[in-house]
Amino acid sequence: MTNEIESQGIVRELIETNITRRLIPRGLSWFGCMGGLSLVAFMIQLGTGVFLMFYFIPSATEAVASIQKVSHSVPYGWLVHRIHAVGPHVMIAMVLSHMLRILFKGIYRHPRELHWVSGACLLILTLVMYYTGYLLSAGNHSSHSFIPVTFVYALHIAGIPLAMGLFMGIHFFMVRSTGIYEPL
Amino acid sequence: MAMLDTPCRGEAFASLDVNTYMTILANASPLLFQKTKLLSLVVRFDNMKDYTKGKSPEMLEPFFPNELSRHIIVSCFLVILEMGAVIFFPLSWKAIDRPDHIPWFLLPVYKLHKLVHNEVLFIFVLVLSALLFVSWPFLVRDKKWNVSSFHNAEGKNGSYAKHSKERCNLWHRPVLFAIVISTIISLITLCFIKT
Numbered sequence: 001m002t003n004e005i006e007s008q009g010i011v012r013e014l015i016e017t018n019i020t021r022r023l024i025p026r027g028l029s030w031f032g033c034m035g036g037l038s039l040v041a042f043m044i045q046l047g048t049g050v051f052l053m054f055y056f057i058p059s060a061t062e063a064v065a066s067i068q069k070v071s072h073s074v075p076y077g078w079l080v081h082r083i084h085a086v087g088p089h090v091m092i093a094m095v096l097s098h099m100l101r102i103l104f105k106g107i108y109r110h111p112r113e114l115h116w117v118s119g120a121c122l123l124i125l126t127l128v129m130y131y132t133g134y135l136l137s138a139g140n141h142s143s144h145s146f147i148p149v150t151f152v153y154a155l156h157i158a159g160i161p162l163a164m165g166l167f168m169g170i171h172f173f174m175v176r177s178t179g180i181y182e183p184l
Numbered sequence: 185m186a187m188l189d190t191p192c193r194g195e196a197f198a199s200l201d202v203n204t205y206m207t208i209l210a211n212a213s214p215l216l217f218q219k220t221k222l223l224s225l226v227v228r229f230d231n232m233k234d235y236t237k238g239k240s241p242e243m244l245e246p247f248f249p250n251e252l253s254r255h256i257i258v259s260c261f262l263v264i265l266e267m268g269a270v271i272f273f274p275l276s277w278k279a280i281d282r283p284d285h286i287p288w289f290l291l292p293v294y295k296l297h298k299l300v301h302n303e304v305l306f307i308f309v310l311v312l313s314a315l316l317f318v319s320w321p322f323l324v325r326d327k328k329w330n331v332s333s334f335h336n337a338e339g340k341n342g343s344y345a346k347h348s349k350e351r352c353n354l355w356h357r358p359v360l361f362a363i364v365i366s367t368i369i370s371l372i373t374l375c376f377i378k379t
Binding site for chain 2: 017018019020022023024025026027028030033036037040041044079082083086087088089090092093094096103104105106107108109110112113116117120121124127130131134138176177178179180
């Protein structure tokens with residue numbers, strides 16, 4: 001019983017330290033939320049992508065047909081597919097806005113150089129993610145159809161997301177330890 | 185065991201030695217020890233920035249609900265924006281001559297590919313641009329201000345910290361500002377070039 005209280009104490013401490021008792025500098029800009037919005041956009045892509053994984057067939061001949069099946073036969077499949085197709089545009093717009101703010105406000109400076117490096121790598125990975133997604137949706141109609149669809153699919157659903165997860169972890173850990181950019 | 189009898193909450197837990205706590209817990213309940221191990225590791229390696237250092241209460245605001253609600257509100261806007269894009273995207277208005285499968289954010293790369301016919305040179309330019317982009321903070325490092333601004337921003341000298349922070353903005357460094365602006369204008373112009 002005492003141990004249960006101890007365990008609850010740790011959880012309570014984590015919540016209090018990180019959320020309820022946490023104090024931050026006053027007057028933070030609304031534009032400072034762009035990084036968080038990029039994460040939200042990524043989570044939307046992740047959710048819709050997992051849904052599409054159940055129906056997509058990674059084959060040069062059946063890829064396009066399977067996407068059409070999702071759009072026409074699966075309930076709300078058209079909506080999920082559409083969100084997944086439009087999402088990268090919104091996500092990249094958020095990431096670019098976030099990076100432009102960082103650039104113009106000089107937040108990349110010491111001690112935050114590695115934040116910029118990890119963020120820039122995330123942007124490049126996002127662009128590669130979009131490109132592999134395009135190749136998958138194009139199937140054998142793509143000009144790069146010599147690349148096996150299964151290889152592109154593995155990159156799109158596992159390779160690049162894992163790399164992105166790693167870079168995001170590093171990015172968030174560093175932001176947490178050095179703190180957000182404080183207003184004057 | 186006397187330590188376990190104390191309710192381990194808030195300020196009390198902060199003073200508890202993690203190693204002592206883990207030893208006692210491992211002897212008392214191995215199963216709970218495993219469950220708690222991860223949480224304790226999180227607590228141990230947690231090095232979250234403390235914003236309260238060197239600041240008066242008027243300079244601070246609570247994360248919950250202020251910052252959290254800010255994020256929730258902008259997230260709702262993002263969802264509305266995305267739903268709007270689902271309905272209206274792609275726009276029928278086409279000011280730029282481009283194939284349908286090239287998105288707006290890859291347009292400079294596409295136009296560059298059209299302009300540079302040598303594949304090796306094209307890839308070299310792309311890789312070089314990516315390297316310059318990633319290593320930007322190291323290329324424009326200002327040794328005179330960087331280290332001192334970080335240490336002084338901790339609160340040792342308020343006025344100096346303020347001065348060094350003011351210098352952070354890009355428009356306070358005209359050469360860098362000119363480079364960035366001209367690069368952005370070049371990229372936008374590249375999108376409108378007819379190839």
